[in-house]
Amino acid sequence: MSSIKKNLIEELKWRGMIHDMMPGTEEQFNKEMTTTYVGFDPTADSLHVGHLVSVMILNHLQRAGHKPLAIIGGATGMIGDPSFKSDERVLLDEESIAKNIAGVRKQLEKFMDFDCGENSAELLNNYDWMKDFSFIDFVRDAGKHITVNYMMSKDSVKRRLEAGTGLSFTEFTYQLLQGWDFYHLYTTKGCKVQMGGSDQWGNIVTGTELIRRKASGEAFAVTCPLITKSDGTKFGKTEGGAVWLDPEKTSPYQFYQFWLNVSDEDAEKYIKIFTFKTKEEIEALIAEHREAPHQRALQRALAEDITERVHSKEDLEMAIKASSILFGKNVTDDLKSLDERTLLQVFEGVPQVEISKGDLVDLEDVNDLLSAATGGIVFKSKGEARRMIAGGGVSINKAKIAGEEKPTDFELLQGKYLLAQKGKKNYYLIKVNA
Template identity: 45%
Template sequence: MDRASTDLLADLTARGLIHDTTDRANLETRLASGPMSLYVGFDPTADSLHVGHLVGQLFLRRFQMAGHKPYPLAGGATGMVGDPSGRSDERNLLDLDTLRHNVSRIELQLQRLLDFTPGTAQAVLVNNADWTEPVHLLDFLRDVGKFVTVNQMLAKDSVRSRLDSDNGLSFTEFSYSLLQANDFRHLYEHHGVELQAGGSDQWGNIVAGVDLIRRGLGKSAHAITHPLVTKADGTKFGKSVDGAVWLDPDKTSPYAFRQFWIQVDDVMVARYLEMFSLRPLEDVRATVEAHAEAPEKRLAQRELARELTVMVHGPEAADAADEAAAVLFGADPTQASEAALVVVAREVPSSAMQSAQLDDLLGTLVDTGLASSKSEARRTLQQKGYRANGVQLDENAQLSDIALLHGRYLLLRKGKANHHLVEIS
């Protein structure tokens, strides 16, 4: 276990997961001396975490695999205030019901990727509302505020950029880092948590906690941040055409989640594998090399998608997503099993129709949403953009001429990746 701990920082470094740490030698020594506790906070700004949060969650997981004790934290209290970090304008406060609901959803997700079975490295889920709500204002000002100077707070990038902007910064958001600092102190005092991790945008908030622990308790704590995940073209990571890629299967289906990773650019796939995969770095590097040999096989993307889909949604959902993709992107849908088509029906837009409706080809294409107007349907037909059960359609095509899959399915496809499954009755 000591060996694992010693290697941990080296492994994280090799994976490009370390942006900044407090005194590195110190941290290394501490890690080598035995298991420690660490925490990462997640604010309930939505009713689900998204792929951008995975790096933080996996940070906890990596430490746990090395024998350390992770404390995933749901920001029931900090979520009420709003973190100004990385934002150019003031957040809208969420109402309490929404917040409570969000916390409960996020707590479920925080329990997915970590090991909660009893043991020295057992994960512990905490919520900062539990120790923040009971605190009285005057106590807070005396016990926390007194250890922090406004001068320091004003020096933070996140604060300064807002002061320079037209949008200003409310006192509420200004105080955010005090709450987070107090979290770290609380966890240090009551749970022996010595390390806080987070994204590089959290550095200021994290070291505020380190400072508070030193000034208030006379103890020394550690901080570590990971780089924020970026995309090759500079656009925000974690957004697909349909919006954010959520971890909640009701918000982003396991199939859509899988596809998000499958469609990662070649230039970024090695980086993402290093950052997200829990497999040993040598294995990851071997995959990347094999990928470079034959990039058209998308080996790296497939490994990445498989591992993360299994991790987040479980092996059954990952199998079903694989199968659906095989039907949709495989050469010949007529070979698909009926079970696979049932999966597909859940994953792509689908509808039920009478066989007579198929006589109206243009109408069907509009009804299924594969064309926004009959004109567009006609144009796309002229451009050979539609297939039905794998057969290319033209303007004179009759859908009724096409053999249904398993006697009742018609799989329509526009272009490469737009599908609609019609069940005929």
């Protein structure tokens, strides 16, 4: 008991992270340091925000004094989990899977402590113990112990058969392969618990059944709810697709914006699941938010916490600067400090126009730049530009202009851009080519 730091199940329950659990699981966690695993199929070379639930569970495990195992499915990833999928997954080749595993491994290593003594995390690839497992050995050692009736009773199998889309033998055997992983980890690592999303319940209990029948052992299953948005749409998806942890796929600015823009209802749920803030801290934040919802204190706390943890403090600061530019005042310095990629993302979709540096130098004043020289994109005429500038409604690089300035008076953002603003919400990006 000395190594157990807190009641893990109690912690996960108040955070809304328990969906189903086998009897005796909580007692097992409270009795001793318990080795527990969560699996990640390498279907892409990056995890996305949906995987963060599993990552957080592994973190809570370790913080509570238990030993987490993160298993990358190099073998099972070659087959594809049919759980609650309407169609069979496309099989990946070995080269793609190897690339995906490398990307996922790099990300998982960032979230867990692999050098903290007896409950150090471990990262394993099930291909290492499945690669030399012959088909004959598999059907004899695994298939012999689990009946077809048992496998057919699983909801993931029944749904596919009832839908009429069918199920290949390859996918049908997936639960046996995942069950074998649990059995292997039970016998080699003393792993007694598997955790995963609620769609994994059937696969996980197949493992506990295999352990019971083949090793006369006792093992346990815990699942967490599949996270959804309050409007019923899929969590972790935007118009641009999935929200990835890889900054090359989803930039820190886009990642920060995803969390900043969740609904109030979702923010109250997500801050419990995706941060390590205490119950007292979260309750105080929720109370503060409800008093002044327009200030979005909850969303900001959530976005800041998770962006810094997934990326870095520097990336968070850049994301905050970028986010303040559209709505803040006196943000010229913030604008100048943005890197080009973030600048273009902040102003994605605004009208853009190009002009050569030579033409820029030849212009008489900024009125010319904002009218004829840029094809009338910002103002249709020099007179229209002059009138709005006189009324104080025009900015270049977020600084108000008087109309007498030369276009060359302005510092080019990233050495190639000028940001024109007309009124409060109309932006135009002028690219100056060499």
